Structure formats: structure tokens, C-alpha cells
Amino acid sequence: MIHLAAQxxxxxxxxxxxxxxxxxxxxxxxxxxxxxxxxxPLNEKGGKLALDYQLFSLHWINKQxxxxxxxxxxxxxxxxxxxxxxxxxxxxxxxSYKYNLHYELxxxxxxxxxxxxxxxxxxxxKMLSYRTIAQHVLEDVVDKMKMKTTFRIWPHHFDTGGYESFNSDNNISVGCGMAIPDNMINDFYLYTAGYKGHxxxxxxxxEPLTIGNWMNEGFKGAVLNMKDVDETKAKNFFNESIEKYSVL
Incomplete structure (x- = not known):
């Protein structure tokens, strides 16, 4: 329902x-x-459409x-x-407003x-708590690691995600965020994935992670199930897994 409403x-x-x-x-x-x-913002006055998790409502917001x-x-x-x-x-x-998505759900x-x-x-x-933990922690990671990326929710896969280039000479980049349940993990989970080119x-x-696990079949990267994860555990997961790629 929330994923559909976000569309x-x-x-x-x-x-x-x-x-x-x-x-x-x-x-x-x-x-x-x-x-x-x-x-x-959808106009110069800062008008926005918002989805309220707890009230399960849409708001029209103008000037905050x-x-x-x-x-x-x-x-x-x-x-x-x-x-x-x-x-x-x-x-x-x-x-004018049109409900015309160019991707499949x-x-x-x-x-x-x-x-x-x-x-x-x-x-x-639960969903609100997970989004909040992910957003707070990822913003903290960006600040501590002096990254340039911002973390947004992408409506197709509905993940909170960002992407950062670490080493332009070696063409190394990292994507990280929080994903909703999918065919790989049937629960919300944090992820980090490194790329060389594409x-x-x-x-x-x-080396094995202190918290979370590496995966190398299909998806290549680190994952941590959100169940029982607090902000401290999430920070440790991102800091450790991102660091592995940043030094390549």
C-alpha cells in the first residue's frame, strides 16, 4: 500500500x-x-506533495x-x-497532473x-522506523566520510539509496542504502555494493564483516537484515562495508 501510494x-x-x-x-x-x-518542490513557491506514513494520507504542503x-x-x-x-x-x-509511470511495478x-x-x-x-534509521545513519555516514551523495527514495524499487565515486583512477564507486523485501531477502535490509565501472x-x-554478510552470487556486496537493527549497528555496518571499497 505504501509503495503504491508513493507512486x-x-x-x-x-x-x-x-x-x-x-x-x-x-x-x-x-x-x-x-x-x-x-x-x-513542484513550483517556485516550494509546493510539494507528501505521503504521511502514520496517517496514511496525502498532504499538499506549501511553504512548509x-x-x-x-x-x-x-x-x-x-x-x-x-x-x-x-x-x-x-x-x-x-x-497538468498525469498518472503516467514509465516503469513497471x-x-x-x-x-x-x-x-x-x-x-x-x-x-x-515498523516501516517508518526503518526509513528513519536508514536516513539518519546514511546522512551521518556521508558527513563522516565527506561523501557528496544525497540519499533519496527511488519509487521504482522503493529503496533509500545513494551512489558515490571513490577512486576515479580505478573507476571505483559504491551504492548503499536500504531495500524493501524482494526476491533476495524477504525483509527490509541495508546494503552496500561496490562497482568497477559498471x-x-x-x-x-x-574479510568477513563484524556485522552483516557479504554476498557474491548475483548481487555482489554486503547486506544486513533490518530486524533488531538500531542506528549504532547500522552505522557500524555501513562504515565497515563502505571502507572496504574506498581503499581499493
């Missing part, structure tokens, strides 16, 4: 922002204080103030589209009559 924000970026080659116009910020996913809210529980896809279209009708003289295609239902409170709290780096000769 309304991605569609707003597609509708109103200039297209970027890396698709970053669609990605989302995460407000750890309020527990919101947010679009980039919530102007109007739509509770998603029990709403149809068509009702949500009409609400967003109405609140954004004066956003641009030559652009791992769910059946949403229809006009699809009805949203609010997830259980404990599930919402190829994943073989980690078979790396």
Missing part, C-alpha cells in the same frame, strides 16, 4: 519537473521529523505548511487522481476502482 508523488515529479537522465526528478525525500515522503489533506483509507485510485489534479490545477500554465496494474486500505499500525510504525566487484577475498 502518486513520483507521478507528480514526472508531470511537473524537467526530465533528468538519471530519473532523479521522480525520486523522493524523506522528512524524518514528520515521517513524510516528499516530492521535490500543510494546506490540505486526503486520507487514503477507502479511497479509490480515481478519487485520488481527481484530488491531486484539483489541488495542482494552478501549479503550471502548461502542465511488481504488482498488478492499478485500475480506477482500486481501493486503498490502511496497513496495520504496527506495520506502518561491473560488481568480486568480494570473495574480503
Amino acid at each position: 502518486y508523488l513520483a507521478a507528480a515529479g514526472i508531470s511537473f519537473l524537467d526530465e533528468k537522465d538519471d530519473d532523479s526528478h521522480t525520486n523522493l525525500g524523506f522528512d524524518t521529523k514528520n515521517g513524510f515522503l516528499e516530492t521535490w 505548511t500543510i494546506e490540505t489533506t486526503l486520507n487514503l483509507d477507502g479511497k479509490t485510485h480515481d478519487e485520488i487522481i481527481k484530488w491531486i489534479t484539483e489541488i495542482t490545477k494552478n501549479l503550471s500554465p502548461n502542465k 511488481p504488482y498488478e496494474k492499478i485500475t480506477d476502482g482500486f481501493i486503498f486500505s490502511k496497513p496495520q499500525v504496527n506495520e506502518l510504525n 561491473d560488481g566487484i568480486d568480494i570473495s577475498k574480503f
